[in-house]
Amino acid sequence: MSNTYSLVNPFDNSPLGEYEYTPWATLENQLAMLKEGQLSQRKTAAFQRAGVLNKLAALLKEHSEEMATLITQETGKTILDSRVEMMRAYNAAIASAEEARQIQGESLDSDAYAPAGGKIGVVCWKPLGTILCITPFNFPINIAIHKIGPAYAAGNTILFKPGPQNTASAQLLVKLCYEAGMPENTLQLCMPEFSDLDRLNAHPDVNAINFTGGTAAANAISAAAGYKKLLLELGGNDPLIVMDDGDLEAATTAAINHRFATAGQRCTAAKRLFIHANVYEAFRDLLVEKSSKLVVGDPMKDDTFVGPVINQGAADQIRTLIEQAIEDGASVALGNQYEGAFVYPTILENVSPTSEIMVEEAFGPVMPLYKFESVEEIIPIINNTAYGLQAGVFSQNLATIKELYEQLDVGTLAANDGPGFRTEHFPFGGVKESGIGREGIKYAIREMSYTKTLVI
Amino acid sequence: MSNTYSLVNPFDNSPLGEYEYTPWATLENQLAMLKEGQLSQRKTAAFQRAGVLNKLAALLKEHSEEMATLITQETGKTILDSRVEMMRAYNAAIASAEEARQIQGESLDSDAYAPAGGKIGVVCWKPLGTILCITPFNFPINIAIHKIGPAYAAGNTILFKPGPQNTASAQLLVKLCYEAGMPENTLQLCMPEFSDLDRLNAHPDVNAINFTGGTAAANAISAAAGYKKLLLELGGNDPLIVMDDGDLEAATTAAINHRFATAGQRCTAAKRLFIHANVYEAFRDLLVEKSSKLVVGDPMKDDTFVGPVINQGAADQIRTLIEQAIEDGASVALGNQYEGAFVYPTILENVSPTSEIMVEEAFGPVMPLYKFESVEEIIPIINNTAYGLQAGVFSQNLATIKELYEQLDVGTLAANDGPGFRTEHFPFGGVKESGIGREGIKYAIREMSYTKTLVI
Amino acid sequence: MSNTYSLVNPFDNSPLGEYEYTPWATLENQLAMLKEGQLSQRKTAAFQRAGVLNKLAALLKEHSEEMATLITQETGKTILDSRVEMMRAYNAAIASAEEARQIQGESLDSDAYAPAGGKIGVVCWKPLGTILCITPFNFPINIAIHKIGPAYAAGNTILFKPGPQNTASAQLLVKLCYEAGMPENTLQLCMPEFSDLDRLNAHPDVNAINFTGGTAAANAISAAAGYKKLLLELGGNDPLIVMDDGDLEAATTAAINHRFATAGQRCTAAKRLFIHANVYEAFRDLLVEKSSKLVVGDPMKDDTFVGPVINQGAADQIRTLIEQAIEDGASVALGNQYEGAFVYPTILENVSPTSEIMVEEAFGPVMPLYKFESVEEIIPIINNTAYGLQAGVFSQNLATIKELYEQLDVGTLAANDGPGFRTEHFPFGGVKESGIGREGIKYAIREMSYTKTLVI
Amino acid sequence: MSNTYSLVNPFDNSPLGEYEYTPWATLENQLAMLKEGQLSQRKTAAFQRAGVLNKLAALLKEHSEEMATLITQETGKTILDSRVEMMRAYNAAIASAEEARQIQGESLDSDAYAPAGGKIGVVCWKPLGTILCITPFNFPINIAIHKIGPAYAAGNTILFKPGPQNTASAQLLVKLCYEAGMPENTLQLCMPEFSDLDRLNAHPDVNAINFTGGTAAANAISAAAGYKKLLLELGGNDPLIVMDDGDLEAATTAAINHRFATAGQRCTAAKRLFIHANVYEAFRDLLVEKSSKLVVGDPMKDDTFVGPVINQGAADQIRTLIEQAIEDGASVALGNQYEGAFVYPTILENVSPTSEIMVEEAFGPVMPLYKFESVEEIIPIINNTAYGLQAGVFSQNLATIKELYEQLDVGTLAANDGPGFRTEHFPFGGVKESGIGREGIKYAIREMSYTKTLVI
Known part of the structure; x- marks a missing residue:
């Protein structure tokens, strides 16, 4: 019997089930099957892959409420948030289906440079092979589709490793993928033990790794992976800037949606607010007024806006950052209240620009406000x-x-929007430690493909 | 002996020479030669075409002052203006050389749609054949290069018909093209009699017509041409809008450069100025102050800003429009002065929005100012x-x-620039009666090419 | 009461109904409505247009048999042929829906050429306005979707003029378009009298004409249209070449499918066969053997391969071409049999290369075979x-x-396929008198759009 | 005094000079300077970068013979080979200059997917920062330009680490780059000690690593680098396949050029020949006949075709592989002769498919021939x-x-060409252990850039 892990609902710690880690031997079998699957993918025409992904989109819509409930139970995200995630996952599946038909390359004239050869370079894009897709807990289904969708659309096979917390929703997702027509040798679900992660990343039958998560894990992956194509969507410490000609109504709504939704647990959350001095008071008062009305409570209830963070440890981490900021001189305009895994929406003022909460990523519902005079x-x-x-x-x-x-x-x-702006077809990804490579379905397909040129 | 035409310098009516129209038989020979030339172009590699165009750019630079002087003598444009035109022509030749190497198509997967055929569609772009390039008087060399450059880069052959007024500069240009390495069967200069234009446009060996000029000629061309690819860059009645947060210093400079340079004889000239009421007086005063200092005189002198319009007839036409606007209630803030082919920079206020000067294209140095409250x-x-x-x-x-x-x-x-904004590589062209098709070297190459697909 | 026209089924001359021509006043109202419709199209997001086109695809599938029957009754095409057409029309509607989301432009760096301006050129593609779509009788629905689909996807409004013979199927198509969600001010059906065609083509509220049909009509359109964007998919005299290493089984099947299906009435039909001498006898015998087994008869019957041509006149025209070829020395390997609008599959040998049947477009089921030694x-x-x-x-x-x-x-x-090769997403169109512009959904969208650039 | 290294000419072991390794402190200063340089690159317009690269191309042409001689002295490549390399380096510099102007992104319509936001996504491509470019000994200048050219064109700054063997030619190259106008804070040359390589690859101010070389080094880089963008062009074991309808004259010439030139020391050399049984003898005899006439000797002489390999160690390695193949049953059709760093062109027959020479990369002038019946x-x-x-x-x-x-x-x-086929603008790179990422100037620029999107 392999080792197991148990899961609880972050809201009320009710048990969510006990699951087995995937033994190494099984992982190796899965990779061997997925290597086999690469040949069957090669024989699957683009329109057939599009068909499967369209069916997956329909199934996601059909199972939307069931899946949203699972997400909320696993993550503590509000049911409203989870339903939005399922609408986005549906869009991402549709986009993957449609982009499967759009995979085209270039035809190049060899004679652009001496010596003339009269040749045509027929550049096509081919799948990298088997992609290890690793997803985080906060958007378990939408981020999974943003990896599995384009990976499958490009003709790859996929070893899918969800966040342990999301085992149930991941199992349902994989079931729907099979139901949509993805053969088992093109998609396998796994939950490797922590000790197996390095050798899994290094495995020669893993051709690329598409990871969303934290910097520590990214460093471990890149150290172990060898020279594989790495797609790493990591953390962020995104600013929301409000100039003195900004629409304060829209800006406060965006601040709340992009920071207190999902209890602030988004890589693109508005983690630092910079408010021009001329509108600082007006903005702060409107923000506090709106934020104080937000319902904090049972994420399964329709009117709840802020549920718990993922677990007690995460809540403690955020609390430490807030308290340290206060020690550094910050004052509390709202919140600084805690209850188990709940962190109440917190708004801080007079935050020092070098306070850790301004430099590190704070993964919870806290907004440090910074007053400024000029953009420079x-x-x-x-x-x-x-x-x-x-x-x-x-x-x-x-x-x-x-x-x-x-x-x-x-x-x-994003002008006149929060830093969380995202659509299925815009490139998505950052610089510096926010990772390398781009998602956004068309861009992700390119990242998980290589050029294969026929010179005739 | 075929008919002739004589040319005079619009500044001082000094004779510029007498030239022969191209007899119909010669035109037919030229087209036959250019049809032959299509085969030799097919055997000329892209890098060789790029080489010729790079040499042409170097020759344009070398002969820049000689050509600028010719342009000024032919058109009355100031020598400063003509030198800027030669710098732009140099850029356009370089861009044509570089875009000759960039002609690439797509490689398409037939299996994006049922039924799967396992085919690759190798889409290449091929030249249309022989292009009849017809240029106007106001930018005789830059507009010629914007047609000959991309036409040649794409592998076409060219029958070049300049404005009669620019015969000398056109002859020099064609000479430089030959010197740069363009074979005679790829470029021919012609000056058909007006009576031959219809049958020239209809000629089966003219595969496309690339025309810059007025609406009347465009209508004649499209009526006679039959179903040929028509690229028509026609007139404009471009607005320059100054909002109450606009930079008045920059806006007045742009208004002057985009309306009084080339004596206002540009398709993209700022032909109507719309000034927000909050800054109207400040803008008008600054504009009048700057405009009144402009030197009007001998276009060959370095400090002259406004030379004559192309001829007396054109001056009379502009005068009629101005006087009619005044009849419609307009008041004169500057100018409304005439001397032979000279129209002095004229600024009108209180112009009725339905006055002809606001609805029709005024091809001279006159600025109707319109005060407004809102964009709507x-x-x-x-x-x-x-x-x-x-x-x-x-x-x-x-x-x-x-x-x-x-x-x-x-x-x-163009935000924070005049309507005359143009760079070599941005698409250029309008809607409605401003024409069809786009210039801008990369776009012009596409317009003068067709897709030829090899399905393997 | 406006004039009327009556239609009969080419198979048995049974009446198909009497219809009214669209009076000029109605045409003008329709154009005015469609001009209005351009504003509502502007406010319709791309994903909404995609939604409408996806619904249209579903409705085409749902009404496929009903529509196929109508097509067969109107054109004499076999029911098999009409069902294939409906499958292609479904694909074209899906492609239009998906390409509606793919309309993207370029973002250009102004500083690629001196002088540096630090500007970004945001190039977007916008709809031309109202497109007059004119379709032929032979593929009434698929060709209609290849025009209406991309035109609507690009945000245009459409005045749809079908072949008179296809009035019933066109009316059903437009009904399905409305049912799918296309507002009436974005699509209007018309059947102008012949005498009104010139002034319709010339109408200022027709912004572009997208025509498939014959050369005569194309000439009339381009003479009347003025400088509008013209997309003209015209005739063809396509060769099918069989080299001595060619797969004779596949080549004979392709010859039959690409020449005897639709009774040879396709612009891309294999109208001339060139067979290498080394395989000539083998190819001819196999072709004659297969062709002689083709069922010629009631197009409504599943086993019928060749139905009547569109009318008696067309049959007579083809008969004249065949008889004249025989006069020029051709010999008959099969066919040269006629019955009302029926032309029996005919295979000719020893055809003179200058015989009219080899130079002109023969729109019927006749295959001239030409034996050759070399490609040159x-x-x-x-x-x-x-x-x-x-x-x-x-x-x-x-x-x-x-x-x-x-x-x-x-x-x-097309290598190892007939000249009728076509997929929804490959560029489609010819050179010389086969027309100008390209169909294929992505290409057609570009043809029916213009660049609109924002320089910031 | 830092440690030093000495170099000898592989042909005659004559000393080439003694050089100092770059101390770690200097490397850190260089990286700090190059980080500064990123800001000055940001202010350098694309046309200015193009201008610098065009001047570099001209200087490469001007110093071509001087540089070719240096390359031959450093690597033992024949002077003919080195001159070809300099012509290719010139082309690569021109291509980099021209592609600097072609850096353009997309403008996206946010409304392709619900919910409509009416936004435009202005996607631009920006430089990654500082690129560590590491080049191999065999094409020291062309491969350096294929990295420095596109890196600089994209706006990056470059830390250039050549093969130690090529210190002199690298110093001259960097000098020419400065002469062409590259500021010192955009390009720095370094020769780190082996012990410093890991911490250099891991340095936070190295934003990406662009490496050509062997697998061992690639593994070390990816283990040390952390999550940086890695471009790795590694080894190859490229096959040259001759079918029974192949042109034996052209195939033998290609085999010789793509295997005995540069003494076989090319990643894309034809390292394994597969000859169809029907033409095996004819091909082998022609190959042996032509190969036996090749001049092996002083690489500085014009008629020399094969010079020494890079050093004695490399010669011994190749000898071991050949001798082991013979042990495995191979027979010698030509060669198997050695002299110092010279390996005489060797042709082996009856080579076992699992012999190491068929599975591993043999970096010398040896051709194992494999006779086969079918492609499968x-x-x-x-x-x-x-x-x-x-x-x-x-x-x-x-x-x-x-x-x-x-x-x-x-x-x-490459059809009807050797596996060494390469042009400046075709994508270049392999799969599996041949590396990740693509060169070819336009593709390299994309690899060394990231998307930066402005949503308005």
Whole structure:
């Protein structure tokens, strides 16, 4: 009997079940089967892969409420949040189906450079092989589809390792994939023991690793993997900037949606707010007023906005960051209240720019507000973090928007939206320690493919 | 002896020479030679075409002053203006050389749609054949290069018909093209009699017509041409909009450069100025002050900013439009002075939005100013013209810029620049009666090519 | 009461109904409504247009048998042929839905050329406005979807003019489009009188014309249209070439499918067969043997392969061409039998290369066979026609395939397939008198859009 | 005083000079300077970077003979080979200059997927930062330009670590780069001690590593680098396949050029020859006849075709592989002669498919011939190697070419050319242990850039 792990619901610690880790021998069999599956994928036409992914989208819609409930039980995300995630997962599956048909390469004229050879370079994009897809707990299904969808669309086979916390939803997802027509030798679910992770990442039949999660795990992967294609979507310490011509109504709503939803547990959450001095008080008061009305409680209830964080340990970590910020001189405009895995929406003021909460990633519902006079003042502060994922700015001033766009170390700057802006077909990913490579279905397909050129 | 035509310098009516029209028989021989030339072009590798165009760029630079002088003598453009044109022509030749190497197609997977055929579609872009390039008087060399460059880069052969006024500069240009390595059977210069134009446009060995000029000629071409690929860059009635947050210093400079340079004889000139009421006086005063200092005189002198318009007839036409606007209630802030082919820089206020000068294209140095309160007010006025080429807006407000971009019937909206914004590699062209098709070297190459697909 | 036209079933001349021509006043109202519709299209997001087109695809599938029966009654195409057409129309609607989401432009760096401006050129593709879509009788629904689909996907509105013969199927199609969610101000069906065609093509509220049909009509359109964007998919005189290493089994099957299906009434039909001398007898005997077993008769019967041509007049025209070829020295290997609108599958040998049947487009089930020794011999013969649509070659020899690809005046050369090769996403269109512009959903969307650039 | 290393000419062991390793402190200063340089690169417009690279191309041409001589002295490559390398380096510099202007992104419509936001995604490509470029000894200048050129064109700064053997030519190259206008804070040359390599690869101011070389080094890099973008162009065991319809004259010439030139020391050398049984004797005899006439000797002489391998150690390694193959049953058709660092062109027959010379990379002038009956027979043998770089096949049979293209694990299959086929603008790179990522200037620029999206 292999080792097991048990799961509880972060809201009420009710047991969610006990599961077995995947023994190494089984992992090796799965990889051998998936290597076999690469040949059957080669014989599966693009329109057939599109068909399977369209059926998967329909099944995700059909099982949407069942899956949303599972997500909420596993993660403590509110049921509203989980339903939005399922709508996004549906979109990502549709996008994967449609992008499966769009995989095209270039035809090149050899005679662009001497010597003339009169040849045509027929450049096609082919699948890398077997992709190890590793997903985090906070968006278990949407992030899984954003990996499995494009990986399968490109013709790869997939070893899917979800966050342990999401075993049940992952099992249901894989079941739906098989039901949609994905053969078992193209998709396998696994839950390796921590001790097996290094040799799994290093395994020669893992051709690429597509990982979303934290920096520590990313470092372990890249050290063990050898020269494989690594797609790493990591943390963020994203700023939300409100200029003095910004729409305060929209900005406060975005701050709340992009920081207190999912109890702040998003890589693209608005983790630091920079408010122009001319509108600071007005913004702060509106933010506190709206935030204080948010329902904190049972995530299964429709009117709950903030559920628990993933576990007590996470809550303690956030509490430490908040208390340390207060020690550094910050004052509490709202919150600084805790209850088990619950962290109440917290708004801090007068936060020192070098306080850890401003430099490190705080994975919970806490908003440090920073008052500033000029954009030049905050650019170095914003860039003074290991991360560089996304940023949001509320302003209509084109010059300000372009300056922030040029100067900030980010993958995306969303004007008049929060840093959590994401659509299925825009490139998604950051710089610095926020990772390498891009998601967004069309871009993910390219990342998980290589060029194969026929010169005729 | 075929008929002839004589040319005079619009500045001082000094004779520029007498030239022969190209007899129909010669035109037919030229087309037959150019048809032959299509085969030799097919055997010329892309890197060789790039080499020829790079040499042409070098020769344009070498002969730049000689050519600028010719342009000024032929058109009355100031020598400064002609030197800028030669720098742009150099850029366009370089861009054509480099884009000759960039001609690539797609490689498509037949199995994106049922039934699977396991085929690859190798899509290449091939030249249309012989292109009849017809250029206007105002930018005789730069517009010629923007047609000959991409046409040759794509592998076409070219029958080049310049504006009669530019015969000398066109002859020099063709000489440089031959010197650069273009075989005579790939480029021929012609000056057909007006009576031969219809049958030339209809000729079966003319595979496409790339025309810049007025609407009347465009209508004649499309009526006679039969179903040939037509690229028509026509007139414009471009607005320059100054919002109340616009940089007045930059806006007045742009208005002057984009309306009084080339004596206003540009398709993308700022032909109508829309100034927000809050900054109207400040803008008008600054504009009048700067405009009144412009030197009007001998276009060969370095300090001259405004030379004559192309001929007396053109001056009279502009005068009629100005006087009629005044009859419609307009007042003169500057100018309304005439001397032979000279129209002095003229600024009109209180112009009726339905006055002909606001609806038709005025091809001279006259600026009707229109005071407005809101963007919603001016959008229908701006769109109330047959043309739709480009527009410029001075504002930093993103919402305003996006609204104008969505609502105005134009091919390009330049933020914080004049409507004359153009670079070698941006698409250039308008909507409505401003024509069909796009220039900008990469886009022109595509327009003058067709897809040829090999299915293997 | 406006004039009317009556239709009969080409198979048995049974009446199909009497219909009214669209009066000019109604046409003008329709164009005014469609101009209005352009604004509502502007407010319809791409994903909504995709949704409508996906619903249309579903409705086409649901009504497939009903529509196939209508097509067969109107055109005499066999019910098998009509069912294939409906499957292709379904694919084309799906492709249009998916390509609606793929409409993207370029973002350009102004500083690629001096002088640096630090600007970004945001190039988007916008709909041309109202497209007049004119379709032929032979593929009434699939060709209609290949025009209406991409036109609507791009955000245009459509005035749809079917072949008179297809009024009933066109009315059903438009009904399904409305049912799918296309508002009436985005799609209107019309049947103008012949006398109104010129002024309809010239109408200022028709922004582009997307026509499939014959050369005569194309000439009339381009003469009347003024400078509008013209997409003209015209005739073809496509060759099918069988080299001595060709797969004779596959080649004879392709010849029959690409020439005797739809009673040869396809623009991409294999209208001329070029058979290498080494395999001529073997190929001819196999072709005659297979062709003689084809069932000619009631197009509504499942086992019928060849139905009547569209009408008696068409049958007479084909008969004249065949008889004239025989006069020129051709001998009959099969057929040369006629019965009302029926032309029996006819195979001719020893056809003179200059016989009209080899130079003009023969729109019926007749195959002239031409024996040849070398590829060099047949290239000039193949190119010796006004048309240049597609070609097919049965050979595995890459050098031969590439030589034919370089030398033949065609838009597509399909290796080891007939000239009728077509998929939804490959570019489709020819050169010379086969027309200008490209279909294939992604390409058609580009043709029916223009670039609109925002420079920030 | 830091440690030093001395170099000798592999031909005659004459001393080439003694050089100092770069101390760690200097490396850190260089990286700090290059980080600074990233800001100045940001302010350098694309056309300016293009200008610098064009000047570099001109300087490479001007110093071509001087550089070719240095390369020959350092590597033992023949002077002919080195001159070809300099011509390719010139092309690569020109391509880098031109591709600097071609860096463009996409403009995306947010409304392709619900919910509509009316936003435009302006996707631009930005430089990764500082690239550590590590080059091998065999093509010291062309491979360096294929890294420095696109890295600089994309706006990166570069720490350049050449093969120790190529210190002199690298110093000259860097000097020419500075002369061309590259500021010192954008390009630095270094020669770190072996012991410093791991911490250099791990250094946080190295943002990406672009390496060409062997598998061992690649493994060390990926273990040390942490999650950085890795571009690894590694070894190959490329097959040259001659079918029974192949052009034996061209195939033997390609075999010699792609295996005996550079004394076989190319990653894309034809390291295994597979000859169809029907033409085996004819091919072998022609190959032996031609190979026996090759001049082996002083690489500085124009008529020398084969110079020494890089050093005695390398010669011994190749000798071991040859002798072991003979032990495994192989017979010698030519060569198996050695003299110092010289390995005489050697042709082996009856080589066992599992002999190490067929499975491992043999970096010297030895050709194992393998006789085969069918393509199905050799595909598993060819794929039975850790590598998957390129392949060449001499055949005109399209079916064979397509089957090999689909089945072989390679990045490129060149029909009727050797596996060494390479042009500046085709994607270059392999699969499996041949590395990750693609070179070819346009592709390398993309690899060394990331998307930065502005959502407006």
